Amino acid sequence: QVQLQESGPGLVRPSQTLSLTCSVSGGSIISGSHYWTWIRQHPGKGLEWLGFIFYSGSTYDNPSLKSRLTISIDTPENQFSLKLTSVTAADTAVYYCARVPFDYLGNGVHYYYMDVWGKGTTVTVSS
Amino acid sequence: SYEVTQPLSVSVALGQAARIPCGGNNIGSKVVQWYQQKPGQAPVLVIYNDNNRPSGIPERFSGSNSGNTATLSISRAQVGDEADYYCQVWDLSETVTFGGGTKLTVL
Numbered sequence: 001q002v003q004l005q006e007s008g009p010g011l012v013r014p015s016q017t018l019s020l021t022c023s024v025s026g027g028s029i030i031s032g033s034h035y036w037t038w039i040r041q042h043p044g045k046g047l048e049w050l051g052f053i054f055y056s057g058s059t060y061d062n063p064s065l066k067s068r069l070t071i072s073i074d075t076p077e078n079q080f081s082l083k084l085t086s087v088t089a090a091d092t093a094v095y096y097c098a099r100v101p102f103d104y105l106g107n108g109v110h111y112y113y114m115d116v117w118g119k120g121t122t123v124t125v126s127s
Numbered sequence: 128s129y130e131v132t133q134p135l136s137v138s139v140a141l142g143q144a145a146r147i148p149c150g151g152n153n154i155g156s157k158v159v160q161w162y163q164q165k166p167g168q169a170p171v172l173v174i175y176n177d178n179n180r181p182s183g184i185p186e187r188f189s190g191s192n193s194g195n196t197a198t199l200s201i202s203r204a205q206v207g208d209e210a211d212y213y214c215q216v217w218d219l220s221e222t223v224t225f226g227g228g229t230k231l232t233v234l
Contacts, residue, residue: 037223047162047170047213049223060221063128096169103176111158111176112217117169 002027004118018084022097030055035100040093094120129218133226145201149214159197160215
């Protein structure tokens with residue numbers, strides 16, 4: 001079965017760039033049925049969606065982060081990545097990657113959901 | 128952007144039915160998912176497409192969605208069901224929206 005694993009530095013200095021990678025195993029990242037996503041969770045808080053990417057490279061991004069966020073995909077390596085620039089303490093969070101099946105029900109109704117999650121990686125922004 | 132609201136907490140007696148609401152303007156026209164998150168763990172999908180259970184999720188979990196409220200129902204609540212539960216929708220603005228989460232306590 002598909003498994004996802006986040007990796008990257010646990011500590012990032014303020015104003016630097018946060019870079020994380022999600023490695024996909026047990027299945028191909030080249031899938032016409034799935035997007036791939038990053039979600040984060042601030043300490044003691046709820047879930048915040050960051051963005052999706054399709055194997056073709058097309059993306060949907062959270063508008064509140066769009067100017068700082070880049071999500072990319074590396075199909076030969078079966079992984080996708082997140083880069084968040086100019087980080088501050090407010091970017092301290094657990095970052096999750098997940099697989100995203102999607103479907104269209106007609107009448108303009110789409111839906112996307114996260115069915116397989118990585119365990120998450122904690123990123124602290126501090127000097 | 129679209130907003131969904133959840134109560135901060137819901138309590139249920141052991142063995143009774145729990146209902147966790149997720150409110151939003153005409154949320155019945157959208158498709159709702161639900162996730163369970165236990166402390167220190169990643170979220171787990173428990174309901175998708177309003178009322179579908181992924182394989183491995185007990186039949187005790189069910190969902191409904193109509194009007195301005197979607198509801199996650201858990202019958203015969205167990206101590207192991209204690210967790211935070213999040214609703215999630217895909218909005219026409221092409222963004223994912225999560226509810227703030229509800230902490231379920233089984234008394």
